[in-house]
Amino acid sequence: xxxxxxxxxxxxxxxxxxxxxxxxxxxxxxxxxxxxxxNDMFFGLYGNILGIDPAIIPGMAARACVxxxxxxxGILAFRRRRALWAWFQEKRAAYRAAPASPSPAARNLSSAx
Numbered sequence: 230x231x232x233x234x235x236x237x238x239x240x241x242x243x244x245x246x247x248x249x250x251x252x253x254x255x256x257x258x259x260x261x262x263x264x265x266x267x268n269d270m271f272f273g274l275y276g277n278i279l280g281i282d283p284a285i286i287p288g289m290a291a292r293a294c295v296x297x298x299x300x301x302x303g304i305l306a307f308r309r310r311r312a313l314w315a316w317f318q319e320k321r322a323a324y325r326a327a328p329a330s331p332s333p334a335a336r337n338l339s340s341a342x
Contacts, residue, residue, distance in 0.1 A: 231308065234301070235305075251263045253268055272284075272287070
């Protein structure tokens with residue numbers, strides 16, 4: 230289930246930011262929808278609908294994507310909290326069991342007289 234949720238989260242983000250990056254830098258590759266004119270028209274139309282400056286929309290979209298990402302990974306961490314806690318306990322026990330300083334024999338590995 231989470232695999233599909235991650236796919237349904239990553240695919241639209243990848244498509245949107247891929248389109249935005251290509252159209253912002255006017256790398257149209259022969260397609261009109263990847264041109265800078267289409268980018269300006271899209272964000273101008275969206276800005277008029279929302280009644281805000283079109284220049285701030287990409288930043289708002291980026292902040293929304295970051296927030297959605299934190300929420301999604303928070304849900305994922307909550308669902309796997311037992312496995313994460315066991316992994317954390319294992320790493321903490323291994324850290325505490327490690328010697329603080331190497332033994333004198335380990336410091337001098339040379340067997341030459």
